[in-house]
Amino acid sequence: MGDVLLEVKNLKKYFKTPRGVLHAVDDISFTLERGKTLGLVGESGCGKTTCGRSILRLVEPTSGEIRFEGEDITKADKNRMRELRRDMQLIFQDPFSSLDPRKTVSQAIEEPLELAGLFPDNDDRFARVLELMKVVGLDERLVNTYPHELDGGRRQRIGIARALAMNPKFIVCDEPVSALDVSIQAQILNLMKEIQEQLGLTYIFITHDLSVVNHFSDEIAVMYLGQFVEKAPSEELFENPLHPYTKALLSAIPIPSLHNRRQRILIKGEITSPIDPKPCCRFAARCDYADDRCRAEEPKLTEVSPNHFVACHQVK
Amino acid sequence: MADKILEIRDLVIQYTSDKDVVHAVNTIDLDIEEGKTLGLVGETGAGKTTTALSVLGLLPKQQSRVPQGTVMLNGRNVLTLPEQELRKIRGNTVSMIFQDPMSSLNPVMTVGDQIAEVVKIHEKLSDREALQRAKEMLETVGIPGDRSVEYPHQFSGGMKQRVLIAMALACNPKLLLADEPTTALDVTIQAQVLELMRGLKKKFNTAMLMITHDFGIVAEVCDEVSVMYAGHIVEHGTLEDVFDHKRHPYTQGLFDSLPNIDDRRSKLKPIKGSTPDPVNLPSGCPFHPRCEYCMEKCSKSFPEKRQINDTHYVYCHLYDETSEDQLKYTEQEG
Numbered sequence: 001m002g003d004v005l006l007e008v009k010n011l012k013k014y015f016k017t018p019r020g021v022l023h024a025v026d027d028i029s030f031t032l033e034r035g036k037t038l039g040l041v042g043e044s045g046c047g048k049t050t051c052g053r054s055i056l057r058l059v060e061p062t063s064g065e066i067r068f069e070g071e072d073i074t075k076a077d078k079n080r081m082r083e084l085r086r087d088m089q090l091i092f093q094d095p096f097s098s099l100d101p102r103k104t105v106s107q108a109i110e111e112p113l114e115l116a117g118l119f120p121d122n123d124d125r126f127a128r129v130l131e132l133m134k135v136v137g138l139d140e141r142l143v144n145t146y147p148h149e150l151d152g153g154r155r156q157r158i159g160i161a162r163a164l165a166m167n168p169k170f171i172v173c174d175e176p177v178s179a180l181d182v183s184i185q186a187q188i189l190n191l192m193k194e195i196q197e198q199l200g201l202t203y204i205f206i207t208h209d210l211s212v213v214n215h216f217s218d219e220i221a222v223m224y225l226g227q228f229v230e231k232a233p234s235e236e237l238f239e240n241p242l243h244p245y246t247k248a249l250l251s252a253i254p255i256p257s258l259h260n261r262r263q264r265i266l267i268k269g270e271i272t273s274p275i276d277p278k279p280c281c282r283f284a285a286r287c288d289y290a291d292d293r294c295r296a297e298e299p300k301l302t303e304v305s306p307n308h309f310v311a312c313h314q315v316k
Numbered sequence: 317m318a319d320k321i322l323e324i325r326d327l328v329i330q331y332t333s334d335k336d337v338v339h340a341v342n343t344i345d346l347d348i349e350e351g352k353t354l355g356l357v358g359e360t361g362a363g364k365t366t367t368a369l370s371v372l373g374l375l376p377k378q379q380s381r382v383p384q385g386t387v388m389l390n391g392r393n394v395l396t397l398p399e400q401e402l403r404k405i406r407g408n409t410v411s412m413i414f415q416d417p418m419s420s421l422n423p424v425m426t427v428g429d430q431i432a433e434v435v436k437i438h439e440k441l442s443d444r445e446a447l448q449r450a451k452e453m454l455e456t457v458g459i460p461g462d463r464s465v466e467y468p469h470q471f472s473g474g475m476k477q478r479v480l481i482a483m484a485l486a487c488n489p490k491l492l493l494a495d496e497p498t499t500a501l502d503v504t505i506q507a508q509v510l511e512l513m514r515g516l517k518k519k520f521n522t523a524m525l526m527i528t529h530d531f532g533i534v535a536e537v538c539d540e541v542s543v544m545y546a547g548h549i550v551e552h553g554t555l556e557d558v559f560d561h562k563r564h565p566y567t568q569g570l571f572d573s574l575p576n577i578d579d580r581r582s583k584l585k586p587i588k589g590s591t592p593d594p595v596n597l598p599s600g601c602p603f604h605p606r607c608e609y610c611m612e613k614c615s616k617s618f619p620e621k622r623q624i625n626d627t628h629y630v631y632c633h634l635y636d637e638t639s640e641d642q643l644k645y646t647e648q649e650g
Contacts, residue, residue: 183359190584214577
């Protein structure tokens with residue numbers, strides 16, 4: 001076992017709604033080693049964003065433990081949390097709405113430094129801004145431009161620079177390239193990977209794009225209605241998917257090649273409601289293999305081969 | 317050779333504002349034969365949607381200009397047709413599915429009424445007959461007919477997109493323009509909708525223009541593909557031509573930017589720089605500032621069309637000196 005940076009135990013986040021309790025994140029546990037990337041995949045509404053945000057305590061978890069470098073941060077008070085946030089950052093999905101339109105590039109990157117009271121000297125701080133711009137590949141001449149003058153790729157670079165400003169150890173990347181064109185997407189993915197290697201960062205990479213997550217992550221967790229249904233090293237998950245949902249998800253990726261086409265597994269229906277789920281397998285209603293046990297008893301995430309976890313009654 | 321449903325020649329479209337001219341589409345040719353599907357691939361701002369809107373005669377009148385070109389739809393030039401004629405064509409000969417199913421439906425009208433409305437405009441049917449047709453169309457796209465009395469908010473995203481497909485196909489159009497129809501959907505739902513579209517295309521023999529940025533979708537539903545960059549179609553061919561014998565550096569760059577699902581160790585090779593501002597396009601070949609093979613003449617003149625075989629052409633100076641024989645595919649490539 002390597003150096004564990006993050007350990008999440010039985011994390012739950014429920015929201016009260018007029019129609020019942022919405023189980024956005026329902027009993028998730030995992031550990032993440034320093035310098036590694038965990039990919040979190042799933043379809044809209046499966047709770048991946050809420051999971052990422054509760055780990056940072058941007059939404060308050062309902063219950064569970066989040067150990068960051070051994071410290072349970074769910075018990076940290078406001079001041080301690082402020083300190084911890086320097087180490088734990090977030091990159092947002094939409095570079096169009098996550099930046100203040102009235103702040104120039106340098107002001108946007110400077111903001112977190114100012115808030116943390118780092119670099120009290122103006123010149124030092126500006127030097128750090130330029131350094132960060134260099135790291136993320138933003139030209140120095142753009143220092144006084146506003147977000148609306150820049151394209152999506154450059155805006156996302158600002159978002160990354162802001163996240164890096166405090167020298168964090170851990171970043172939750174919430175669909176960082178989904179809003180970008182493919183040619184730009186590749187630039188940003190390469191940049192994030194380089195930065196990770198240089199600075200030894202640990203990522204949670206949230207996405208719905210399986211080809212991107214495969215490229216980017218060491219391990220992948222597949223989420224369905226607030227739960228992990230399968231978790232395995234990336235290569236293992238792609239070569240030997242076990243959960244019926246993972247199989248369908250993988251086969252649904254349109255492959256940009258005329259050769260080695262795969263057999264498509266179509267799953268019927270659509271994601272069901274996460275409000276007051278019944279105590280059964282949450283995928284059972286859409287699953288071709290479901291039997292009475294699946295409809296009566298919730299499967300537990302179990303290790304079927306080293307590091308390969310799956311929650312399905314049908315996998316022996 | 318089958319009949320051509322759509323034949324676009326030398327089309328130029330510009331948008332004008334107070335001080336700027338946006339060069340959205342710059343001299344393109346585009347053909348779709350009956351029952352065939354053409355994929356139009358390109359990044360944001362390449363001019364894909366503008367091209368589609370011109371086929372419907374839906375370009376904003378005040379802000380757009382079409383200085384040259386013809387758009388022949390079923391033998392008639394839509395650019396010169398009066399509004400009254402256009403209205404007869406829209407939804408009947410040609411219809412369109414938009415990217416965002418959430419905002420393309422009327423929230424205060426039942427989906428059945430919305431489909432029936434289209435039918436009644438084009439065909440002499442009573443209200444009841446039109447509603448009956450609406451129900452049949454819903455069944456065709458896999459939605460139970462009795463849900464026709466429900467409102468859009470009662471449907472999920474994938475279902476809404478099915479409703480829009482039902483609406484688009486209600487009058488059995490000859491040509492369907494699909495503008496990123498699955499971009500807003502999750503992968504498993506996308507797979508369902510693509511499967512549905514493939515089936516319907518066969519059933520109704522509808523020709524289709526599939527606008528997308530995803531070569532994966534092209535591989536699944538298209539017969540031919542045009543790659544668009546900065547308002548130009550820079551490469552065009554059958555799927556085999558473009559996927560296995562791509563010639564244009566931009567096409568190559570797009571493929572290299574995609575993560576390879578079978579080889580996760582392969583490094584992504586992005587295209588440097590970013591897409592040009594259509595107000596201020598680079599001189600010569602608009603791709604030259606980002607092209608790794610850029611030569612001196614690339615910034616000076618736009619390349620000539622080079623026909624590689626009957627179905628495959630490319631606009632790139634790299635092939636100016638290449639002889640016909642050299643351009644043909646060799647055995648090793650395939």
